[in-house]
Amino acid sequence: MTTVARPVVAPPEPWEFPEGATYDLPNGLRLVTYDVPGQYVVSVRLGLPVSLRDEPRDREGVASIMARTLDEGTEQHTAEEFARLLERKGVSFGAGMADAGLSIDLDVVKGNLEPALDLLRQILTEPAFPTSEVARQVRTRIAEIEQERSIAAHRAGLEFVRTFYAPEDRSSRPTGGTRETVSSITRDDVAAFHAEHVVASGVTVVVTGDLSGLDVPVLVEAALGGWAKGPRQRERHLQHAAALAPDRGRIVFVSRPGSVQTEFVIGAPGPDRSVEGGWAPYPVLGFVLGGSPNARIDAVLREEKGYTYGIRSSFRPRRRGGVFLTSGSVRADSTAESLRLLVEILEGGRNGFSDKEIRSGVDFISKTAPGRYATADAIADEAVGMALDGRTTAFTTANLRDLATVDRARVAAAFAHFAEGAGIGVDAPGAGWTIVIVGDAAAHLEAVEALGLGAVTVVTDP
Incomplete structure (x- = not known):
């Protein structure tokens, strides 16, 4: 009987995150690309460092409503037309607001990256914010607020931030606003918040996937190079830690x-x-x-x-x-x-x-x-x-x-x-x-x- 020695399994080599290439556009936008051969669905991510503390106190939740209505029509297309364009080009789109800022997700097959970036441009620079769509999202958010209060895990989270953070700090209140503040949000509030804060300065755009044969910096600059730079001081709130409640230990x-x-x-x-x-x-x-x-x-x-x-x-x-x-x-x-x-x-x-x-x-x-x-x-x-x-x-x-x-x-x-x-x-x-x-x-x-x-x-x- 032949005995075969058990092979020695060597420990894995140290792993490194893929190295990206960075490009800075004149309007303050930073592009980072990661070439991932063989992955033909390209992922585009955009991070915009706007703070929830930038919301008016009596309109808290306006940033979330804005994020939800970015793709509900543009200057060129109605909400229905724009939805069909996204579907026709195979574009998956999502946007959301959190403490860290506004995040936009876009995934598209490699061959449609250029038209997808143009759709992203329209979303960022010329959203229509139809009154009916804003009202619909306001109603949806109010319904969510009621549902969140009925679910024990959500209710515990709401009470935790209310107890943990100082009452005057934005973190002590829901990211998406309360019933009182959301109910007051109008189309003009959403458009005004967008005009002031959704600007190119300080934004990072990440493009990952199989990028062979694509000149991504040229494509991104052609689509987003004309996006208004805007002020840098909007990042002021991001530099400070949230204030904690003095009686939080209870x-x-x-x-x-x-x-x-x-x-x-x-x-x-x-x-x-x-x-x-x-x-x-x-x-x-x-x-x-x-x-x-x-x-x-x-x-x-x-x-x-x-x-x-x-x-x-x-x-x-x-x-x-x-x-x-x-x-x-x-x-x-x-x-x-x-x-x-x-x-x-x-x-x-x-x-x-x-x-x-x-x-x-x-x-x-x-x-x-x-x-x-x-x-x-x-x-x-x-x-x-x-x-x-x-x-x-x-x-x-x-x-x-x-x-x-x-x-x-x-x-x-x-x-x-x-x-x-x-x-x-x-x-x-x-x-x-x-x-x-x-x-x-x-x-x-x-x-x-x-x-x-x-x-x-x-x-x-x-």
């Missing part, structure tokens, strides 16, 4: 009589990607605590106790500052016990992590990167996300390389830095956390208060 219980599940959102201030000591340990820390079914939280609450289908934790950086969030639902009869365990597990991070835990987090994040960024759309999404964060994808590569050096000591230092900055567990268990609970307050309030994790405020929806 528990808010949103009453839902008869709920058979209880929804939690537990959070604290977190770092941005410029954090001292490097960003790499923080995704690992989030992964180990609650980033997977094998993480500490699910190991106890799901596998051992059977209280939940899954609860997740992650650090969510913003351009300035950030937040650490843990969220998910549990069986109603385990409400108080689940909250006690969650706080215990999260604060247990100060006791350190095992080499096995750290290696599992590092391996997952680093070794799945080639798969995560294997397609043109994923590359484009990462590139425009970095641009809206004031960075390039050189950061993505550098962070992945730094990830290889992350060990127990660095993760422990990252947790200590996070906990100190957030004031976690300074005086007693539960200190420093903003905890929102959506569930049956009458049934579980007394048990939650008995945990001694802080003062509890009960909120009852009308």
Whole structure:
């Protein structure tokens, strides 16, 4: 019998994010291209660094309504005509507003990139904003607001930002506005916001896919080179971290009589990607605590106790500052016990992590990167996300390389830095956390208060 030696599997070579080519247009627009051979659906992403804080206070939500109506007709075409043009050219289009800015997504087969860019030009520079379409989107948004309040996870998120951020800060209110502010939005409000803020200066356009045979810089300049530059000062709000509420370290219980599940959102201030000591340990820390079914939280609450289908934790950086969030639902009869365990597990991070835990987090994040960024759309999404964060994808590569050096000591230092900055567990268990609970307050309030994790405020929806 012949014995064959088992082959030695070598560790993978260090992976780098694809290298892009950068071009700056005279009107302030920056173009970044990534040639991905064999991917014949070209992804175009546009990131416009306009802040939600630029919205008028009594018209909050106008940026979201504007984003939704950009493709609802132009100076040359009605909404129906424009929809048919997008369909005829095989163009998939989407736009949305978030804290980082306005994002526009466009995917098109390679052969139709030129006409697709012209359609993008019309969307950006000459949208019609028909009164009927704006009114329709306003009605849709109001209906969404009612639906969001009825879904426990959404309701918990709304109460969290209201509790966590200072009342005067835009972040304390929904991205898409409230019923009161959205109801007041008119076609003129949308057009005025667009005219002032949707300008070329500071915009990043990313084009990815098989670009062989295409002169993308020439095509983009021909389509968008005439887009008005506009003022640079619009980025002023993006340079400041959101203001936190001075009383954010407390528990808010949103009453839902008869709920058979209880929804939690537990959070604290977190770092941005410029954090001292490097960003790499923080995704690992989030992964180990609650980033997977094998993480500490699910190991106890799901596998051992059977209280939940899954609860997740992650650090969510913003351009300035950030937040650490843990969220998910549990069986109603385990409400108080689940909250006690969650706080215990999260604060247990100060006791350190095992080499096995750290290696599992590092391996997952680093070794799945080639798969995560294997397609043109994923590359484009990462590139425009970095641009809206004031960075390039050189950061993505550098962070992945730094990830290889992350060990127990660095993760422990990252947790200590996070906990100190957030004031976690300074005086007693539960200190420093903003905890929102959506569930049956009458049934579980007394048990939650008995945990001694802080003062509890009960909120009852009308």
